Amino acid sequence: MKFDIIREHLLAGLNDVMKAVSSKTTTPILTGIKLDVTNEGLHLTGSDADITIQTFIPVEEDGKQLINVTTTGSIVLQARMFNEIVRKLPTNEVEIEVSNGFATNIRSGKSEFHLIGQDSSEYPLLPELSADQQFSIPADLLKSIIRETVFAVATSESRPVLTGVNWHIHNDELICVATDSHRLARRKVKLEQLPTEVNSVVIPGKSLNELNKILEDSTNPVQIVMTSQQVLFKTEGVLFFSRLLEGNYPDTSRLIPTDFKTSVTIDGKALLQAIDRASLLAREDRNNVVRFETIENNVVEISSNSPEIGKVEEEITVSNMEGEGLKISFSAKYMMEALKAIEGQEVVIQFAGAMRPFIIRSIHDDAILQLILPVRTY
Numbered sequence: 001m002k003f004d005i006i007r008e009h010l011l012a013g014l015n016d017v018m019k020a021v022s023s024k025t026t027t028p029i030l031t032g033i034k035l036d037v038t039n040e041g042l043h044l045t046g047s048d049a050d051i052t053i054q055t056f057i058p059v060e061e062d063g064k065q066l067i068n069v070t071t072t073g074s075i076v077l078q079a080r081m082f083n084e085i086v087r088k089l090p091t092n093e094v095e096i097e098v099s100n101g102f103a104t105n106i107r108s109g110k111s112e113f114h115l116i117g118q119d120s121s122e123y124p125l126l127p128e129l130s131a132d133q134q135f136s137i138p139a140d141l142l143k144s145i146i147r148e149t150v151f152a153v154a155t156s157e158s159r160p161v162l163t164g165v166n167w168h169i170h171n172d173e174l175i176c177v178a179t180d181s182h183r184l185a186r187r188k189v190k191l192e193q194l195p196t197e198v199n200s201v202v203i204p205g206k207s208l209n210e211l212n213k214i215l216e217d218s219t220n221p222v223q224i225v226m227t228s229q230q231v232l233f234k235t236e237g238v239l240f241f242s243r244l245l246e247g248n249y250p251d252t253s254r255l256i257p258t259d260f261k262t263s264v265t266i267d268g269k270a271l272l273q274a275i276d277r278a279s280l281l282a283r284e285d286r287n288n289v290v291r292f293e294t295i296e297n298n299v300v301e302i303s304s305n306s307p308e309i310g311k312v313e314e315e316i317t318v319s320n321m322e323g324e325g326l327k328i329s330f331s332a333k334y335m336m337e338a339l340k341a342i343e344g345q346e347v348v349i350q351f352a353g354a355m356r357p358f359i360i361r362s363i364h365d366d367a368i369l370q371l372i373l374p375v376r377t378y
Contacts, residue, residue, distance in 0.1 A: 001073025001098040003037050005057070007089055007108065009066050010042075013055040014083050016238055017046030019210045020053040021079040027124075032076040033083075034123045035096070042067055045123070046079060051207050052126060052241040053214070074120035075104055082106075085113050127241055129225045129232050133195035136221040137174075139235065141189065145176055146212045148187045148341040148368050153205035154180035161247035164202040167226070168249075169194045177252050178205070183334045184252055184357075184371040185341060198226045202249050207242035214238060256371055257357060260350040262323035264300060265363060266316065268347040271302075272339040274314045278304040279332035281312050289375050290332045294325050304332075319346065328354050329377040335360075338370035 017033055025031060025048055036043040041058040059067045075098050086094065089108035097105045102117035137145070146165075154162035165178045172194060176187045211233055215222065223234040233240040278290040282304040293301045298318050305311040328351060338360050339347065346363040360370040 001037055001075060002070040002096070003042070004068040004070075004093060004095045005042065006066050007086060007092045007094045009057050010086055010094060013042070013044045013057050014086060016055045016214050017044045017053045018079060018083055019213060020046040020048055020051040022048035023080070025049065029076060029118055029122050030124075031079060032118055032123070033079045034074060034076045034120050036074040036120070037067075037069055037072050039069055039072060045126070047124065049124075050204065050243050051210055052124075052239075053210075054126065054239040054241075056237050073098060075102060076118040076120050076123050077104060077115055081115065085115075126239070127230045127232075129227050129230060131223075131225055133197055133227070134223050134225045135191055135193050135195060136223050137189075137191065138219045139215045139222050140217050140219060142222050142233075143212055143215050143217060145187050145189065146208045149176045149178040149185045150205050150208045150212075151337050151341070152178040152180060152183050152185035152370075156180075161202055161245050161249055163206075164204045164245040164249075165208060166200065166202050166249040166252075167231075169196075169199040177249075179250075179252055179255075182331070182373050183338065184255060185338070186252070186256075186369045186371075188367050188369075195226055198228055200249065201226050201228075201231055202245040202247070203231055203242055204245055211240050211242075214240060255357065256359065256369070257350075257352040260323065260352050262294065262326045262351040263321070264294065264318050264349045264351075265320035266300070266318040266347060266349065268339050268342055268345055270316055271347070272336055274302045274316055275332050275335050275339075277314060278302050278312050279336070281306045281309055282332050287375070288332045289329050289377060290335070291327065291329045291377065293327045294321060323351075326351055326354060328358070329375045330358075330372050331375060334372050338372060341370060342368050 030047055034045040041056055043054055043056050045054045090111050091109040095107040104115045104117045106113040149165050165176055168175045174189050174191050178185045225232040229244055231242050275290055279288055282288045282290050290304045295301055298321050299315050300318055301315050303313040342362050347360050348363055349360050351358040357371050357373050362368055
């Protein structure tokens with residue numbers, strides 16, 4: 001195997017696949033990256049058994065030659081070392097040659113590295129997924145869906161299924177739900193040509209965070225294939241596979257209240273900033289709880305009290321207030337993350353009582369819905 005490649009393109013491909021490589025893997029070959037050279041171009045593959053990322057660098061792109069292939073072949077090279085070497089090579093042209101056995105020479109300018117590679121036939125094969133159940137989402141919309149839900153997944157492994165986001169298809173809608181049993185984030189989006197066979201999967205939160213780093217902020221479509229054990233996201237030049245979480249995701253629709261006693265319409269950004277200020281004191285008090293109280297004349301008060309430090313109170317005028325008066329306490333962190341997901345719009349907060357979950361949604365629609373369980377302090 002021997003080829004020359006433009007270094008910046010090799011680095012860009014390595015940047016993506018390195019996101020799947022873990023040093024903690026129990027399978028030694030997975031500490032490496034697989035290079036597969038054909039006459040069409042170079043495939044780079046990285047995996048930690050949960051996530052597998054493959055990028056493709058073509059021989060030619062837009063009339064510009066990126067790779068010059070002398071002989072085809074494949075090799076597995078130690079990922080971190082190979083990545084560091086390529087990053088620090090002196091020129092933008094790199095020659096990689098595998099000679100007797102798995103000895104690999106990397107040359108650039110006057111610099112030459114000799115690495116010991118591994119047999120690529122030992123590297124796990126990519127899962128084979130049939131593409132007849134695929135649908136597509138524009139990359140920027142997919143990034144938004146991830147950002148608006150993934151923060152609410154559970155971090156504790158006591159219920160592994162809650163560490164993922166449930167993607168559920170119902171009536172031509174993709175419904176994405178994350179909950180850690182203290183709060184819930186839901187995003188609905190209408191899409192065409194949704195699959196019918198597999199209609200509910202749980203994608204690990206970690207996988208979605210890594211995918212989010214790879215996706216570019218553009219309207220280019222991302223093809224998605226869901227099966228019972230794997231999900232595949234395909235963009236131009238990148239394949240991103242993730243295993244799914246096993247177990248039944250709880251039915252969260254019954255957690256969302258439908259009858260409300262109090263409704264407040266408020267500027268989301270102003271509320272976010274007020275809670276941020278109140279949490280300066282709340283954070284010191286370990287539990288990070290702030291209080292929210294409705295006052296007459298369309299005013300609400302945000303406050304926090306820490307016995308050792310002091311207290312903070314702030315009044316905000318709201319656009320609309322209906323229903324009963326209310327005093328409620330909640331986690332400042334959860335509320336701020338929920339408001340950031342709805343991003344600076346006017347929001348409607350609907351309360352079903354001081355000890356019942358309350359919901360936050362945009363004033364325009366319920367495509368994004370956030371639910372938070374209050375904290376008992378009164």
